[in-house]
Structures are given as structure tokens and as C-alpha cells.
Amino acid sequence: MDDEAPGLPRRPRADGQRTRQLILREAVSLATVDGLEGLSIGNLAKALGISKSGLYAHFGSKQELQLATVDEAGRIFQAEVVEPALAAPAGLAQLVAVCDAFFDHLQRRTLPGGCFFAGAALEMGTRPGPVKERVAGFQGAFVGLIRQFAAAALRQQQLPAAEDPDFLAFELNGIILAADTNFVLHDDTGVLDLARQVVRRRLGVAPAQLDAGDDLR
């Protein structure tokens, strides 16, 4: 494994970047098990089988490591949840797609402890500072995205006019959090099938063909 020190690059920059990304990917996984606070340069070095000094070359402090881990979790979430939703037609279809993409993200078991941000939000609640702010910013942006999809669906008259985009975003974020909590507790994909149907019923769209999720890995 890469063990370069800052200012003394023994490998091209692209390799260092790749190593950094591998480290952060492991850090995101570990944080869903032991928490962002449980994440230390020592634990991470042990999990990766590399030296602590190798890690210090990438991250100068625990907080820097935590912030970089939140950013990497954000990139994973963007690729697995946000991008599939944005690929759907604007409006109601995006609203269903963003929830389905979240349930698929859980079903794929990308991370051992379920949704990184659901856990990080509760863990960081009593720990004011830049890490909590970054998690809160992410959470706010995600609910804002759901709200934007809901507002588009309302403009296109795909939802009853009495619906409120703020209320609906709150509810759908809630269904997403309930799915995460129940899936993490019971490790049962039936929870995700139920969540997919709850979303459809709530939004007045036809029930899902539930064998679709079976292909996920």
C-alpha cells in the first residue's frame, strides 16, 4: 500500500489520489459500524493494514479525516441515490425514483451499517463543530432535493393541489429513515419492499413490481 509522505511523492499524483479514495471508502464503511467518533487514524490503519504514518500523510488530524469521510459518503450517496433520481423524468417520477434509489442503496448493502448520514446525524447531534455542520448541510440539501421534486410534481399537477412540498419532503424523508432503521435492525429485504409500496400508496402511483429489486447486489 501507498505510504508516501507529503512533499516526498514517490508515486505519481493519480496513484496518491486513488489510495486516498480507497482509504476514505474504508473509513465510510467503518463509520457506519463504529461511528464517526469511533473512527481514528489508528483504527483505520489497522483495518487497512497500513502504517499510521501512511495515513497521517493523507489526513493531518482526526477532524480532517472525519470531514473527508463525510465528503466521500456524500459522493457515494450522490452516485447511488441522487443521480439515479435525476435520471428520471422531472416531477412525480423523480419523487418515486429518489426513494427507490435509497431503498436500492440499502438493499445493495453498499455500507455495513445502512445509511451513513442517518447514523452520522444522530451521532453528531451532541457534538457541535464543523463535522456536525457538514452532516447537517448534507441532510438539509437532500431534503431540499426531495422538496424540489415534490414542487415540480405539484406544478405539473401530478399530485393533489392540497399537498405541501415541505410537508411531503418531511414525510418522504421519514419513510426513508424508517426503512433504514428497520432494515438495519432486521436485515430483511421485506422491509424495503414494504417501504417501496408505502411510498407509492402515499403518492397515489401504481404498486411496484417487487421482483425488480432482486437483481441488486
Place this chain on the structure above:
Amino acid sequence: MDDEAPGLPRRPRADGQRTRQLILREAVSLATVDGLEGLSIGNLAKALGISKSGLYAHFGSKQELQLATVDEAGRIFQAEVVEPALAAPAGLAQLVAVCDAFFDHLQRRTLPGGCFFAGAALEMGTRPGPVKERVAGFQGAFVGLIRQFAAAALRQQQLPAAEDPDFLAFELNGIILAADTNFVLHDDTGVLDLARQVVRRRLGVAPAQLDAGDDLR
């Protein structure tokens, strides 16, 4: 503070029980900050200013302490959330009351890190064993209670006949989890006011008079 050893009671049994309860109350609070895994006899002794041997007299092992902590959290939840709901008229009023009692529980800031069970569920996800099972049992019983209130409301035709009690219980548990996550992240009672209105809108009942919550402490 009480420092009795098992088999050598220096105080009457009632005092030992009271001490045990004070210890567990602190353990529940600490667990909402550092997690159930972060709870150790050493940390707890430090927080309480008593000796580790005094704690070992009450709890023989970390697992025993964790299980007793989950049970104590269950008693707090029963008193602050379940009992106020059961005091409301059966049906729709209980459905609103259980959500309101949960939001009041958060607003009262009974525990520093918000809902004990929301955090414990995500934390214990990757840790199979009796502690996870007890948390899951509690979570399942709570959703079952919401379902029972929903079924009663349906029998009394207080909700549209197309509603499904399982779906509705999933959604309301989700609104509760979203309120906890947002309140923990933003420490803003506006989140709870919004959650109270979201519940009412979802159930088709009149909006709440929101100054009611201002008396809470």
C-alpha cells in the same frame, strides 16, 4: 453514593433499588451521547463520581449494564410517550397523541441526544446479540402500538377506508424518526412544530395550536 457489594447489603433494599435507578438514568443519558457501545462501567463510574466496584455490585458485565440501560430507556419512553397516548380516547385521537407525546419528549430534552431508541437501533444494527434483540423488540412493539391505534381509528371510520394500518404505522414512525433526526441536528423547536402539523395534515385533523408546546420543560 451507595457502594454496597452483593451479599453484603449495608442499606435496605429500597435504597439499593433507588441507587440502581439513578445509575441507569445516567446510563441512558450517556448512551444518547456516546452510544450503547461507548457505555462502559469505567465511563459511567466517572460520570457518576462513584467507584467501579460500586457499579460492578449492580451490573456484573457490560452486557448486563447495556440490557438494563435499554430497559430503563423503555421505562422512560413508556412514561413520556406511551402513557400520555393511552390516556387519549381510542382511535384517531390516540394516533395524534402518540406522535405529539414523542415530539414533547424531544422538546423537554429529557435526554441530551434525542430519542434513545432511534440512535440505539442504528448503532446496534451491525452488532447481533441480546442487546440488539432487545432494542429491536422495543422498536417493533412501538410500531405495533401505532398500528393498533391506526386500526382502531379505521374501525371507528375516523380515517378513509383505503388507509392500511401497516402502511400508516410505517409512515408515522417515519415522521417521528425525521423529527428526531432534524431536532438533534438543528436543536430547533420549529422542527417539532412542523412535525406536529405534518402529522395532522397526514391524518386529516385540524392544525394544532402550536403555543401548547411552549410550556414544556
